[in-house]
Amino acid sequence: MSDQARLTLAPWVATALLLLLWELGCRIFAVEEFLLPAPSAAVTALVQYADAIWHNAIFTLWVTLLGFALAVVFGLLLGVATGASRLAYAALYPMLIGFNSIPKVAIVPILVIWFGIGAVPAVLTAFLISFFPIVVNVATGIATLEPELEDVLRSLGARRSDILLKVGLPRAMPYFFASLKVAITLAFVGSVISETIAGNRGIGYLMLQASSSFRVPLVFAGLIVVAVMGIGMYALFAWLEQRMTGWAFRGQRPVVG
């Protein structure tokens, strides 16, 4: 088997092994289903409640993507501002760090008071939890512009906006796309948390309902669905990253020595 084939197979094999161990463990030790259901029980629940799971999963996906989209817009703007201006950086960074340290679970009840139960708190939680890595990465990409290059351009009388547009922003793109991969998985965490605490639809709400009636296999089915959606979105943004900023991944391959 070629190295490439091994690399492609590795994640599937590793996941299958984990599921197999889990399944065997549950059977050998006869673990009660309401404590820890075997993967087969979770899959059975997945099939049995496919309809409900599908509707709620799609809902959660939309909520997550909406929150994520807000995070991308807001994160880019704030990242550019803090990366390009030392004053904006000094003014805003402590606030950002402080805000990021607040557990978003604690914010959900406040959002519910403001906006009521439903999609809005979930969208906002997804947004609030995922914008931070985007801001930090974009700001880093812009702020690490080589001082020599800046001197070259400034000595030509280049405007700051031109330097930002032609050099700063393109430079920040690999950082930006890398942060999207982290941000999208965080956005799922945010929306599912909010649905679990105060939702009336979505995969988080479904899991809460299932666990309160001890249908634990269904809870695990929900977890699997969230994980799969997370992996799918991560893969999508990893692919996008490769497409958009391939120049950052090309290794050193000189044409001549």
Added chain:
Amino acid sequence: MALIEAERVALRYGGPAGTLALEDFSIAIEPGEFTALVGPSGCGKSSFLKIVSGLHPVSAGVARLHGRPIDGPQHGIGMAFQNATLLPWRTTLANVLLPLEVSRDHRATFRQRRREHEARAVELLRTVGLAEFRDHAPVQLSGGMQQRANLCRALVHEPEILLLDEPFAALDAFTREELWGVLQDLWLARRFTVVLVTHDLREAAFLADTIHVVSRRPGRIVATRRVDLPRPRTLATTFEPAFVDLVHELRDEISRVRQA
């Protein structure tokens, strides 16, 4: 009249209590002259380039270009540093064109005159032996080739003055000497004014008409040598007694400066 003049210039970084990089620094550079500044590291040689390019105002004294005090970014200046800082997402040609896209003098007309600019950039790349690499990404170029492209980027807007800050310091000895020849050819063909900052005394002796030795910080000029070796100078020149003697004298000057 001298093209670049400095009269008793001082430069202090970071407020009244900051580091004094230059003090009592006076120099006069003629149009078309190739000047080298040599001195121990950290002596403030590079600070002079910041003053000429208008990136940093003088703290005392006066610096003039064309007889007018320098008060901000000037027209007709090209710069290149040790680090080539080519943009990895642009082709070599697009990197060379960057100054024309953003410079105050060309950005308004860049789009209309793109063909003309491109032709000029390609011609420059051809002169330094990079014509066939115009569409390559910088990561595909060797260090020496990147530095050639960097020189092209510094010259593409046909500046009157070229400021070089240790441009070849990161290259291996063979590539460095090769690029001395490339730079000399460009200069002989176009006769722009060059201020080269270097700590390589052979480099200064090979390239310059005039070499100024700068003291330890705060930097000022403590010795000036004319180099009358015939042009074009070749690697053979570097083995001639006149060249070797010159390098020795410069080395003695530097030793004196370092001990002072």
